[in-house]
Amino acid sequence: MKDKLKDFFKKDLVQYILKRVLMFIPTLFLISVLVFIVIQLPPGDYVSAHIAALQSEGEYVDADYAADLRAEYGLDQPVVVQYLKWVKDIIWTPTDSAFYRLNHSHHNWKYSFYYGKNVWSVIHDRLGLTIAVTSVIMIFQYAVSIPIAIYSATHQYSVFDYIFSVIGFLGTAIPNFILAIVLMYLSYKWTGNANVGLFSQDILANGINWGNFGDFMKRMIIPIVVIGTSGTCGIIRSVRAQMLDELGQQYTLTARAKGVKESKIVMKYCFRAAINPTVSGLGGILSSLFSGSTVTAMVLNMQIQGPQLYNALSSQDMYLAGAIVMVQAVLVVIGILLADIILAFIDPRIRYSGGTR
Amino acid sequence: MSKRKKTQEDYYLASQWTLMARKLKKHKLAKVSMIVLAILYFGALFADFIAPYNINSEFPAAYKDTHPTKIHMYHDGEKVGPFVYGVEWVVDKKTFTRSIVEDTSEYFPVGFFVKGDDYKLFGLIPCNIHLFGTKTGSNGSPASSARIYIFGGDQYGVDLFSRVMKGSQVSLTIPFASAIISFFLGVTIGSISGYFGGAIDIVIQRIIEVIGAVPQIPLWMALSAAIPLGISTIKMYFYMTIILSFINWTGMARIVRGKFLSLKNEDYVMAARLSGVSTWKIIWKHLVPGFMSYLIVSMTLGIPGSIVGETSMSYLGLGIKSPATSWGVLLHDASNVTDIATNPHKLIPIIFVTITVLAFNFLGDGLRDAADPYK
DSSP: OHHHHHHHHHSHHHHHHHHHHHHHHHHHHHHHHHHHHHHHOSSSOHHHHHHHHHHHTTOOOOHHHHHHHHHHTTTTSOHHHHHHHHHHHHHOOOOSHHHHHHHHSTTOTTEETTTTEEHHHHHHHHHHHHHHHHHHHHHHHHHHHHHHHHHHHHTTTSHHHHHHHHHHHHHHHSOHHHHHHHHHHHHHHHHSOOOTTOOOHHHHHHOSOTTTHHHHHHHHHHHHHHHHHHHHHHHHHHHHHHHHHHHTSHHHHHHHHTTOOHHHIIIIIIHHHHTHHHHHTHHHHHHHHHHHHHHHHHHHTOOSHHHHHHHHHHTTOHHHHHHHHHHHHHHHHHHHHHHHHHHHHHOHHHHHHTOOO | OOHHHHHHHHHHHSOHHHHHHHHHHHOHHHHHHHHHHHHHHHHHHTHHHHSSSOTTSOOOGGGTTOOOOOOEEEETTEEEEEEEEEEEEEEOTTTOOEEEEEEEEEEEEEEEEEEEEEEEETTTEEEEEEEEEEOOOTTSOOGGGSOOOTTOBOTTSOBHHHHHHHHHHHHHHHHHHHHHHHHHHHHHHHHHHHHHOHHHHHHHHHHHHHHHHSOHHHHHHHHHTTSOTTOOHHHHHHHHHHHHHHHHHHHHHHHHHHHHHHHTTSHHHHHHHHTTOOHHHIIIIIIGGGGHHHHHHHHHHHHHHHHHHHHHHHHHTSSSOTTSOOHHHHHHHTOOHHHHHHOGGGGHHHHHHHHHHHHHHHHHHHHHHHTSTTO
């Protein structure tokens, strides 16, 4: 048993995955530093904003009060200490009665000022839907673009290849929130209903389950088109170009000369080689999905994280905003990690040489 | 020497840039895009002159939400050349809805190079000649009482075409300026990373990876929240440029680093180093020109992203704000669906954003093909 375990860890693939997972930790650390810097950027801190608000209401605030508040929330401490405290709050969320007490003192700096709640409980509300929306769009992107790309590459210069190429070019270039505005306008013009992305109360309250999955998918049509188009077109273009490269290679010719079936050449050899850059671009695709969905969600009035981030920013609630950016970045990094592992599975060269980069 | 031999010799003697230019000329889409972009930038440069009105002047309330002005040829069955009518508001006595109707009693001929609102060309030269506009009416009313709004008016009665032109000054230059800043940042940081290697390299690579992992628009939004409120437009412009460059340099730095890793051990670099050339000079004089074409491609392909960034941030109200104008601000005014449904002309700025983004993409693609002149 022990030997088996030893053998298991000696495998290239396992070692490679372990190495990648270990590298995940410094990346997480750096992301948290970056987000913390962003949080610290706006001039003034919460206490000064709070006091300005009090003063505007005509209350008399003496100087000691501000100092007391700063001391209470640790704002008078060095930045490093503040950072460590912040990280502690992210990793370890107090759930006992002390949390409950603090929860109701809305100006505690650990908490989202606007909602008066713990940052994570606010994010949690929308995180499920955000991940669901993003994954549905991503699955759609791959499911649609890869067959089209293979078709275009194997039928180069055919009518459909041209049509797909033109659509692909336009799709990558047109900003998706603009597509959203136009689609919203058309939808209003034709159906009189502009709330194309709005989820039903049931989905918002209970999350997605088998009962409302059909309804969820129906409401996803326009978001998929709007947010997914540019990614889909991007994948079509890159896979098509890669496939054309691979189809012209010597080994393809050899396989053909030996009488291997064309479908087998395409699927077993060329496609496997051509898919590499697309898989390694998974993190980038995920990142652009979050990016695209942020503005689009606001145009379409979708209840995912985008509007939440916007509200947090416009009310200067930097802790909530920072947390949302952080969650998205971590999801992207997990995407990159997954991509690296998948790549190691499908391309043995990578696990021997120790990585793509 | 035969003609064929001559062209062959030309080909072998041509510099890299000549070859690139030659190849770019063959790329039709890139050529068209270049012309389109030249027109757009030319328009931005002379925006005050091309726009028929100064958007900071006062606008008559009658033109609020007006649809694009109709340009007529016949007045009372008589051909009098292109002209427009003034407009007035009519209130329906039963429903109390207001509608804008043309006042056909007097016509105002349209002409080129007419006198209009005062402005300063390039912000310096006081001037009041506009490319086109209305002239004095047939009954002697002043030219300013009838207006030509080829794209219609916004919710304050300001000419949308003038705003699009003025907005292009912001929307077209911010991405350009930020591309240049990220170019210098990228080359400097990337070259340090590639040239020195070791621990510096590892740290810089991690930072690039992290910035690349954070979704762009959320990060831009978070950064723009850090801009203090109530600052002047010029400062806002400056901040936006910095924010947009904050992400774009990473791609550039990655290319530079990769090229450095492959080039730094070349003999000619060693020779330069032995002759006592400073590191800075080796980087900028001997190494960077060798892969300049790739950098320009990367810069061009980065611009559309910045344009989308600026427009979407201004659209959300986090970037440039009214009364300053950019295409994003114009789209912000068009964010109310019921309003757009009755005034679809407010969607016109979308066409400009899309065309610009497309043109930069096509040009970038053409440049990418041309960057490899021997292929």
